Amino acid sequence: MDTSPDTHIEQPPDAQDPLDTYSQTVIRVAETVIPHVAAIEMSGSAPDGRSTLGSGSAVVFTEDGYMLTNAHVVAGAYAGRASFADGTGTEVDIIGSDALSDLAIVRARTTAPTPATLGDAEALRVGQLVIAVGNPLGLAGSVTAGVVSGLGRSIPTRSGRSRRVIEDVIQTDAALNPGNSGGALADTRGRVVGINTAVAGAGLGLAVPINATTRRIISALLSDGLVRRAYLGVVSTPVALSPAVAHRTGQRQALRAVEVIAGSPAEEAGLKAGDVVLSAGRRPVASAQSLQKLLFSDAIGVPLPITVLRSGAAVDVIAVPREMT
Numbered sequence: 001m002d003t004s005p006d007t008h009i010e011q012p013p014d015a016q017d018p019l020d021t022y023s024q025t026v027i028r029v030a031e032t033v034i035p036h037v038a039a040i041e042m043s044g045s046a047p048d049g050r051s052t053l054g055s056g057s058a059v060v061f062t063e064d065g066y067m068l069t070n071a072h073v074v075a076g077a078y079a080g081r082a083s084f085a086d087g088t089g090t091e092v093d094i095i096g097s098d099a100l101s102d103l104a105i106v107r108a109r110t111t112a113p114t115p116a117t118l119g120d121a122e123a124l125r126v127g128q129l130v131i132a133v134g135n136p137l138g139l140a141g142s143v144t145a146g147v148v149s150g151l152g153r154s155i156p157t158r159s160g161r162s163r164r165v166i167e168d169v170i171q172t173d174a175a176l177n178p179g180n181s182g183g184a185l186a187d188t189r190g191r192v193v194g195i196n197t198a199v200a201g202a203g204l205g206l207a208v209p210i211n212a213t214t215r216r217i218i219s220a221l222l223s224d225g226l227v228r229r230a231y232l233g234v235v236s237t238p239v240a241l242s243p244a245v246a247h248r249t250g251q252r253q254a255l256r257a258v259e260v261i262a263g264s265p266a267e268e269a270g271l272k273a274g275d276v277v278l279s280a281g282r283r284p285v286a287s288a289q290s291l292q293k294l295l296f297s298d299a300i301g302v303p304l305p306i307t308v309l310r311s312g313a314a315v316d317v318i319a320v321p322r323e324m325t
Contacts, residue, residue: 022129025129025188026131026143026145028190029131029186029187029188029189029190030131030133030143032186032190033116033131033133033184033186033190033192034085034133034141034143035084035085035086035113035114036059036060036061036113036114036115036116036184036192037057037058037059037060037085037116037133037134037135037141037183037184038057038058038059038060038067038082038083038084038112038135039055039056039057039082039083039135039179040055040056040057040058040067040069040073040080040081040082040083040092040106040182041053041054041055041080041081041083042054042055042056042073042074042077042079042080043077043078043079043080044075044076044077044078054073054074054075054076054077055073055135055179056069056070056073056134056135056179056180056181056182056183057069057073057133057134057135057179057180057181057182057183057184057196058073058082058092058106058182058183059116059182059183059184059192059195060108060112060113060114060115060116061115061116061118061192061218062115063114063115064107065090065107065108065110065111065112066095066105066106066107066108066222067082067092067105067106067107067108067112068103068104068105068182068195068218069103069104069105069106069181069182069195070102070103070104070181070182070195070196070197070208071097071098071099071101071102071103071104072099072102072181072197073104073181073182074094074097074104074106075097075099077094078094079091080092080093080094080106082106082108082112084112084113085113085141086113088111088113090108090109090110090111090112091108091109091110092106092107092108092109093106093107093109094106095107095221095222095225096220096221096222096224096225096226096227097221097225097226098217098220098221098226098227098229099324100166100167100227100229100231100324101166101167101208101214101217101227102166102197102208103195103208103214103217103218103221104182104221105218105221105222116184116191116192117190117191117192118191118192118210119186119187119189119191119192119193119210120193120210120211121151121170121193121194121209121210121211122209122211122212123187123193124148124151124170124187124193124209125148126147126148126149126150126151127147127148128147128148128187128188129145129146129147129187129188130145130146130147130148130170130172130174130185130186130187130193130194131143131144131145131174131185131186131187131188132144132145132146132172132174132175132176132180132183132184132185132186132196132205132207133183133184133186134176134179134180134181134182134183134184134196135179135180135183142180144174144175144176145174146172146173146174146175146205147172147173147174148170148171148172149171149172149173149204150170150171151170151171151238151287152168152237152238152255152287152288153168153169153170153171153206153237153288154166154167154168154169154234154235154236154237154258154288155169155206155235166197166206166208167236167288167291167292168209168211168213168287168288168292169197169206169207169208169209169288170185170193170194170206170207170208170209171204171205171206172185172205172206172207173204173205174205175205176196176205176206180196180205181196181197182195182196183195183196184196185207192210193207193209193210194207194208194209194210195207195208195210212293213292213293216296227296228296228297228300228323228324229295229296229297229323229324230294230295230296230297230299230300230321230322230323230324231264231265231295231321231322231323231324232264232265232266232291232295232304232319232321233260233261233263233264233265233266233267234255234257234259234260234261234264234266234271234277234291235257235258235259235260235261236255236256236257236258236277236288236291237255237256237258237288238253238254238255238256238286238287238288239253239254239255239256239276240252240253241253241254241276245309249278249284250284251278251284251286252286253286253287254276254277254278254284254285254286254309255276255277255285255286255287255288255291256274256275256276256277257271257272257273257274257275257276257277257308258273259273260272260273265319265320265321265322266319268319268320269306269317269318269319269320270317271306271308271317271319272310274310275308275309275310275315276308276309276310277291277306277307277308278307278308278309278314279305279306279307280294280304280305280306280307281294281299281304281305282305295321297323299321300321300322300323301320301321301322301323302320302321303318303319303320304318304319304320304321305317305318306318306319
């Protein structure tokens with residue numbers, strides 16, 4: 001008698017393959033989002049007078065052809081062209097750009113596809129499935145899937161000699177490559193919850209979230225072409241407070257200063273890497289977005305009281321944000 005174990009296990013007739021469910025979700029989202037994502041090529045002039053060409057992606061978000069992309073995709077450009085998945089294309093005009101959020105808006109000169117549905121990144125959770133749609137390395141309509149690896153991140157960027165901080169980004173392990181910048185990061189319902197931005201390293205992708213703060217930035221870009229911003233200069237990450245500190249302060253989360261940019265208002269105020277920012281402007285700070293909300297035009301040049309936890313003690317400092325130029 002054969003006593004070897006039977007490695008074949010019959011599935012019940014109504015059982016569904018989990019991988020097939022995953023695949024069907026990604027397929028459905030891809031089919032929903034791809035028509036609204038353009039490949040864009042931007043033309044500009046280098047300092048030596050030569051013509052330069054940059055590329056990326058953009059997401060149609062209004063009925064009249066406005067598209068979201070990254071500020072670094074359009075930086076230095078004077079003209080551009082968008083190509084869509086249905087084979088159509090159009091010249092685009094640059095409407096506005098905001099380096100601090102790495103968001104920019106371009107508009108189709110002729111017709112564009114219907115807009116994508118914008119979601120709310122505030123509903124995202126670490127571990128949630130997300131799908132990135134863009135045009136990496138010139139490969140139009142490319143789709144990658146992964147999970148939300150982290151929320152509320154801040155990343156330092158460099159443009160020429162100036163250093164800036166992009167606040168409140170989404171971290172994902174969905175593969176992103178050059179050309180993905182400006183593309184869509186979507187949830188499982190096909191709603192665009194982020195605009196893909198820098199590639200920070202192997203297995204690490206980042207996206208600017210769609211939330212109340214970025215909607216305010218989008219409105220400013222549509223109306224004025226720019227966003228007047230107050231600049232503080234702190235690279236931060238959310239951190240959970242210990243039970244004792246949470247009981248004492250009445251808040252469960254704060255922001256740890258990972259880096260304080262040299263010469264920034266934060267450094268001048270005495271903030272140091274490792275400080276845990278509890279409040280700013282007398283308001284509790286629990287995420288990069290809660291700090292970013294305080295740094296629009298009305299905060300420029302106005303003393304901003306900040307309370308931090310340093311070596312177990314609360315320390316009060318006063319920073320004076322400068323205008324982001």
